[in-house]
Amino acid sequence: MNRHLISAADLSRDDAVLILDTSDELARLADRPIKKLPTLRGRTVVNLFFEDSTRTRISFEAAAKRLSADVINFSAKGSSVAKGESLKDTALTLEAMGADAVIIRHGASGAAHRLAGWVRGSVLNAGDGTHEHPTQALLDAFTIRRRLRGTGAAGARGAGLDGLRVTIVGDVLHSRVARSNVLLLSTLGAEVTLAAPPTLLPLAVGSWPCAVSYDLDSELSKSDVVMMLRVQQERMSAAYFPSVREYSRRYGLDAARMARLPGHAIVMHPGPMNRGVEIAAEVADSVRSTIVEQVANGVTTRMAVLYLLLGGTEFPATGEAR
Amino acid sequence: MHALHPARNQAAGVDGAAGGGPARPDPPDPKTAVPKTVLEPAEIGRALTRIAHEILERTDGAADVLLLGIPTRGVPLSRRLAERIERVEGRPVPHGSLDITMYRDDLRLRPARALGRTEVPPEGIDGAVVVIVDDVLYSGRTVRAALDALNDLGRPRAVQLAVLIDRGHRELPVRPDYVGKNLPTSKQEVVRVLLTEVDSQDAVIIGRAATTEQRSGT
Numbered sequence: 071m072n073r074h075l076i077s078a079a080d081l082s083r084d085d086a087v088l089i090l091d092t093s094d095e096l097a098r099l100a101d102r103p104i105k106k107l108p109t110l111r112g113r114t115v116v117n118l119f120f121e122d123s124t125r126t127r128i129s130f131e132a133a134a135k136r137l138s139a140d141v142i143n144f145s146a147k148g149s150s151v152a153k154g155e156s157l158k159d160t161a162l163t164l165e166a167m168g169a170d171a172v173i174i175r176h177g178a179s180g181a182a183h184r185l186a187g188w189v190r191g192s193v194l195n196a197g198d199g200t201h202e203h204p205t206q207a208l209l210d211a212f213t214i215r216r217r218l219r220g221t222g223a224a225g226a227r228g229a230g231l232d233g234l235r236v237t238i239v240g241d242v243l244h245s246r247v248a249r250s251n252v253l254l255l256s257t258l259g260a261e262v263t264l265a266a267p268p269t270l271l272p273l274a275v276g277s278w279p280c281a282v283s284y285d286l287d288s289e290l291s292k293s294d295v296v297m298m299l300r301v302q303q304e305r306m307s308a309a310y311f312p313s314v315r316e317y318s319r320r321y322g323l324d325a326a327r328m329a330r331l332p333g334h335a336i337v338m339h340p341g342p343m344n345r346g347v348e349i350a351a352e353v354a355d356s357v358r359s360t361i362v363e364q365v366a367n368g369v370t371t372r373m374a375v376l377y378l379l380l381g382g383t384e385f386p387a388t389g390e391a392r
Numbered sequence: 393m394h395a396l397h398p399a400r401n402q403a404a405g406v407d408g409a410a411g412g413g414p415a416r417p418d419p420p421d422p423k424t425a426v427p428k429t430v431l432e433p434a435e436i437g438r439a440l441t442r443i444a445h446e447i448l449e450r451t452d453g454a455a456d457v458l459l460l461g462i463p464t465r466g467v468p469l470s471r472r473l474a475e476r477i478e479r480v481e482g483r484p485v486p487h488g489s490l491d492i493t494m495y496r497d498d499l500r501l502r503p504a505r506a507l508g509r510t511e512v513p514p515e516g517i518d519g520a521v522v523v524i525v526d527d528v529l530y531s532g533r534t535v536r537a538a539l540d541a542l543n544d545l546g547r548p549r550a551v552q553l554a555v556l557i558d559r560g561h562r563e564l565p566v567r568p569d570y571v572g573k574n575l576p577t578s579k580q581e582v583v584r585v586l587l588t589e590v591d592s593q594d595a596v597i598i599g600r601a602a603t604t605e606q607r608s609g610t
Contacts, residue, residue, distance in 0.1 A: 088506060108540070
């Protein structure tokens with residue numbers, strides 16, 4: 071594994087499978103009286119969040135605390151960033167405080183990559199603009215594997231997602247979740263199709279390892295997984311579709327569309343949901359929906375990532391000892 | 393202690409060496425050292441049968457006993473012990489596995505490693521007499537980690553330790569309750585336990601860690 075986790079493309083198939091296998095073992099911690107491991111005692115993890123987030127920040131915080139790391143939460147509001155401090159100066163401050171890992175969410179694509187050049191610790195990308203959100207893709211892959219490939223030593227261990235068809239629906243253009251998922255799920259052997267209106271697909275989508283469709287209905291019957299994306303109105307500076315109602319009718323997942331899915335198929339959503347826009351309430355609350363599971367799996371998967379990045383030696387990869 | 397076994401050993405070479413001449417009692421010259429089989433399958437079986445009987449004697453017929461093997465090779469050993477105890481007592485003995493990776497004291501000396509499995513019966517370990525089972529007892533650090541791991545799972549009434557091989561060189565105040573064979577070794581030597589379930593053969597092999605590229609560190 072790399073020292074940082076900036077992009078889902080940083081992960082080889084072996085890395086990704088190792089993370090999923092590690093998550094599988096860590097998931098068993100939830101059944102124990104003491105849901106804590108001493109592994110990262112004395113390590114400091116900084117949550118550096120420039121954008122609002124509830125689940126991702128809390129998820130990373132819970133994951134780090136369950137591994138006994140010290141967690142420092144930093145949100146841009148009420149910090150020196152509000153006084154105009156640059157990302158680099160903030161990074162150097164964290165560096166001086168001895169952060170072993172920095173988890174960064176930032177509105178600018180590439181912020182995590184820049185930060186990785188300034189700090190000695192590991193950098194984990196928790197979402198940078200419309201670029202990537204690799205731990206979300208990992209928790210999605212983990213959720214898919216658990217639901218469709220089973221848990222435990224017999225079934226899933228060492229397995230990828232070969233042969234599974236995943237349809238990612240909606241606002242791909244503004245979605246870091248979609249990009250990370252396309253990269254990771256295809257690395258793991260799944261066949262990914264993006265279903266979206268042409269206006270909500272990025273220009274370079276032709277170079278992504280996936281198929282593209284403008285027609286959700288034609289994809290439903292052959293999907294093992296349907297992943298609905300949030301319509302990110304806060305990032306939309308222009309009109310990408312005529313009306314929310316029309317979007318919902320063509321690309322929203324309602325009960326009638328869900329009924330056309332194969333019997334085993336699951337419905338995912340990274341949250342937060344716009345109920346009634348991209349996903350109907352009865353779909354979100356159905357047994358096929360993995361939305362609550364995804365949140366629980368997020369903690370487990372992030373524990374696995376933190377353990378694998380911080381649990382071992384301090385990166386001999388650079389050659390010289392510091 | 394798994395750390396001190398080389399990752400792979402040439403089993404075919406071991407057999408060839410054993411058939412080539414009588415095993416010498418003294419440690420051979422390092423330059424010509426070849427791995428040597430010190431326990432044959434039948435001897436491993438006898439040692440486990442003896443340990444099973446000792447557990448029965450020491451625990452009043454294995455009352456409340458829970459056998460927990462440390463991955464990788466402690467797990468099949470604990471299963472074999474449970475089978476032997478069941479054969480004598482006529483009732484099943486609970487057994488499981490206890491992964492200690494997250495509790496190791498040398499985690500930061502090597503890259504992060506894959507986790508093994510912890511499998512404890514649903515009743516938990518509270519009040520049980522837990523017998524930790526491992527293949528080789530060496531520094532005692534694995535056992536220390538296992539005690540920490542147990543502590544997070546509950547509060548056993550007592551904890552005991554069964555090992556197939558005790559090779560000495562303790563670095564912590566740890567002693568086994570049940571030993572298959574005491575094997576005096578030098579620190580330069582490597583002890584490998586091979587079990588059918590994992591390695592498709594039963595044997596205990598002693599060799600030198602001369603081939604440095606095979607050493608996985610300490």
